[in-house]
Amino acid sequence: MKVMVIGEGGREHALAWKIARSPLVTRVYCAPGNAGTALLGQNIPLKATNLETLKEFALKEGIDLTVVGPELPLAMGIVDEFQEVGLKVFGPNRKTTELESSKVFAKEVMTTGRIPTAPYKVINTFNEAIEYIEQAEQALVVKADGLAGGKGVIVCSSKAEAIAAAKSLMVDKIFADAGNRLVIEERLWGEEVSFLCLTDGEDILPLATSQDHKQIFDGDQGPNTGGMGAYSPAPVVTPAMFDRIVEEIAEPTIKTMAQLGRSYQGVLYIGLMIDQEGPKVLEYNARFGDPETQPLMLRLESDLVPLLKATITGQLKDCQIHWKPQASVCVVMAAQGYPGPYEKGKEITGIETAEALEDIEIFHAGTITKEGKIFTNGGRVLGVTSLGGDIAQAIERAYEGVKKIFWDGAYYRADIGQKALNRAYR
Ligand SMILES: Nc1ncnc2c1ncn2[C@@H]1O[C@H](COP(=O)(O)OP(=O)(O)O)[C@@H](O)[C@H]1O
Ligand SMILES: [Mg+2]
Incomplete structure (x- = not known):
């Protein structure tokens, strides 16, 4: 089988890595992929949103299965397009993807299915937003209806904050049409x-x-x-x-x-x-x-x-699914400044040394290869991922890996997995 993974992040490298280990698979393609996926198979220099060209490539190359990583091509209807010409593709079609691409629709599904969620209101105008926020007795969360690259949700501590959030989404339109409607819901704690x-x-x-x-x-x-x-x-x-x-x-x-x-x-x-x-x-x-x-x-x-x-x-x-009994921890190494502005093109060293450690995999995200060297090429750069007998051991191993990897301005959180530890020992 020839399998193509669409996307270029750590998620796609991990999926391609697992798919490449399947005895059913002869070849893995990644579009556009990163420096990590290039080592597993073949990177195809096509953007994940370039649906027409991706489809042509899949037909020409005889791809047996396409796995879509990111939400944008799904919301654009990549699955519908591929299915139309008889290509096998993993992911929901455009209308079904609305469960993610419209927070209003998602809330309607929850209401219809009596699925537990925060109480909410759908907001169509800024005036409606002000009115609703003014009368609210709980802390609120303001959400753009549409896709906003993970930045369309503002968790608020005051009414003024909530009104400012609604204004930026609906009046200033910082995420364009994604803010035409809002979901405003109660803030949950847990x-x-x-x-x-x-x-x-x-x-x-x-x-x-x-x-x-x-x-x-x-x-x-x-x-x-x-x-x-x-x-x-x-x-x-x-x-x-x-x-x-x-x-x-x-x-x-x-x-x-x-x-x-x-x-x-x-x-x-x-x-x-x-x-x-x-x-x-x-x-x-x-x-x-x-x-x-x-x-x-x-x-x-x-x-x-x-x-x-x-x-x-x-x-x-x-089908049944089986998991290793071990715990796993992934520590993301990011570029200094992320999620704000950051620089690209820093040479990364130590990946091989880290990977030589026992039970460690380095999944690439924003990386690119030039003349045999690996450089940073995004905000989230690497995901150092470990297996350990328990969470504590997995944490220790992941950070051993992290400490072997260097570039100018590498940043990571030092407390990944800590919450699980607190709970496990409670
Ligand atoms: N009702 C809520 N109460 C408290 N925190 C929330 C609530 N809704 C969202 N959040 C916080 O905001 C984050 C992003 O919200 P989410 O609905 O997952 O949107 P998206 O991932 O599209 O940005 C969540 O991971 C959570 O931390
Ligand atoms: Mg989320």
Whole structure:
């Protein structure tokens, strides 16, 4: 089988790495990929949003399966385009991807399916926003309806902040049409966790639990990023909590989508807040998480490719999934300044030394090769990912790897996985 992975981040490197280990696979392509995916297979210099050219390439090259990493091509309808010409592709179609690309639609699905989430209101004008915020008795979160590259959500501590957030989205239009409508919802307090499952539209196959670290600084301080690290499993999800998430959230979501004529095929990522009452949905994503995918792929014992195929053909019911009992931790190394402005083109050294350590994989994100050397080429640069007997050991190993890698201005959080440790020892 020839498999193509679309995207260029750490998530895509981890997926390509796992796919390349499948005995079913003869060749892996990555479009456009990074310096890491170039070592596994062939990078194709096509942007993930260049749907027409990607389709032509897949047809010409005889690609047997395409796996879509990022949300943008999904929201643009890459799956519809590929399916139209008979290409096999993993991911939800355009209308189904609205579960991620429209926060208003996602909330409607939750309401229809009686799925626990924060109370909310859909806002159509700035005046409506002011009115709603003025009368609110709870702290609020202001969300742009559309895709905003992970920056369209503002968690507010005061009414003034909420009004300023609504103004920037609706009046100043900092994310253009993504801010035409808003969801304003109550702020929840608890511990966040990522719950991913494969689904063919009818059955679901949950993946192992994981937790992301969104903020740039230690102790969850500072602005949100694409994710500064992740670990799996997440001990906050006890077996009983796991069952509740499946029954109260994952299953009704898939059922509601099917009832709405939007049968969901692909991976459903559910962002959850766990509080005293239980699990509540913060958002859905229509794709694998980045960086959660990095520890998940390291822990995945089963061959991923038959699972992806079964998702597409509606045969997940007959599938099982097996995980290594070890824990995994991914520490993201980023460019100084990220998530604000940062420089590119710094030479990276020490990757090979780090990779020679036991139970360490270095997943590339913003990297590029020039004349045999590797340079930084993005905000999030590398994901140093480890396996360990428990979370504590996995943390130690990941940071051993991090300490072998250098470039001018490398930054990473020093407390990835700490939350799990606190819980495990409680
Ligand atoms: N109701 C809420 N209460 C508290 N925090 C929230 C709430 N909704 C979102 N957040 C925080 O904002 C982050 C981003 O929100 P999310 O809905 O996941 O949007 P996106 O990932 O598209 O930016 C979440 O990971 C969470 O930390
Ligand atoms: Mg999110």
